[in-house]
Each structure stands twice: as structure tokens, then as C-alpha cells.
Amino acid sequence: MVRISEFQMKDVVNISDGRKLGNIGDIEINLQTGKIETIIIGYSGKLLGFFGKEEEIIIPWNQIAKIGTDVILVRYNEQQYTQQQLSEPKG
Incomplete structure (x- = not known):
């Protein structure tokens, strides 16, 4: 079993480009x-919290490739999984 606090300490890395x-x-x-x-x-594109806008990255559980001791490897497509796009009505 894994505690949420342990889960939160792991780095989340995109397997398509190796980016944290x-x-x-x-x-x-x-x-x-x-x-x-x-x-x-929680992702901040801001420089020292001043410039840019802050977005959350939302990744569906089925896009997690591997949970290791120090990292969580995910399949992440930037256009597909931002909070802004998930909350927009479809149709």
C-alpha cells in the first residue's frame, strides 16, 4: 500500500519527452x-509566481504507465489534459 503523502512526494514524468x-x-x-x-x-508556468497563468495538469488514472519508488511515469498530451479544457462544455 502507498500513503497519499508518499504518493505526493514522487516526481511525475512524461514518458513521451522525459519532462518532469x-x-x-x-x-x-x-x-x-x-x-x-x-x-x-499543480503546475505554474509563472516565473517566480509573477508572469504567465497557472494551470493544473489533470491526468486520468489509465494514463499512468508506472509508479516507481521515486517517480510516476505518465503518458501526457498537453493539449488533452489541462483543467481548462476538461471543464469546458462539449458539443
């Missing part, structure tokens, strides 16, 4: 199934 995305800031759990649906990575 950050660390897990939160998770979404489906209360009906008890399963983790997504991991949320």
Missing part, C-alpha cells in the same frame, strides 16, 4: 467505485 511535470497536488476519487479517477498536478 511536477508533483501530485490532489487526486480525484470516484466515491461510488472507490477508485482513483485522476491525479492533479
Whole structure:
């Protein structure tokens, strides 16, 4: 078993380009199934918190390739998994 605090300390790395995305800031759990649906990575594109906008990176659980002792490897497509795009109505 893994505690959430241990899970949050691991670096999240995109396997497509080797880029570190950050660390897990939160998770979404489906209360009906008890399963983790997504991991949320707090990401700041700001320089020292001043420039740019802040977004969260939302990664569905099924896009996690491997959870290691120090890193979590994910399949991440920047256009697909930002909070802004997930919250926009479809249609």
C-alpha cells in the first residue's frame, strides 16, 4: 500500500519527452467505485509566481504507465489534459 503523502512526494514524468511535470497536488476519487479517477498536478508556468497563468495538469488514472519508488511515469498530451479544457462544455 502507498500513503497519499508518499504518493505526493514522487516526481511525475512524461514518458513521451522525459519532462518532469511536477508533483501530485490532489487526486480525484470516484466515491461510488472507490477508485482513483485522476491525479492533479499543480503546475505554474509563472516565473517566480509573477508572469504567465497557472494551470493544473489533470491526468486520468489509465494514463499512468508506472509508479516507481521515486517517480510516476505518465503518458501526457498537453493539449488533452489541462483543467481548462476538461471543464469546458462539449458539443
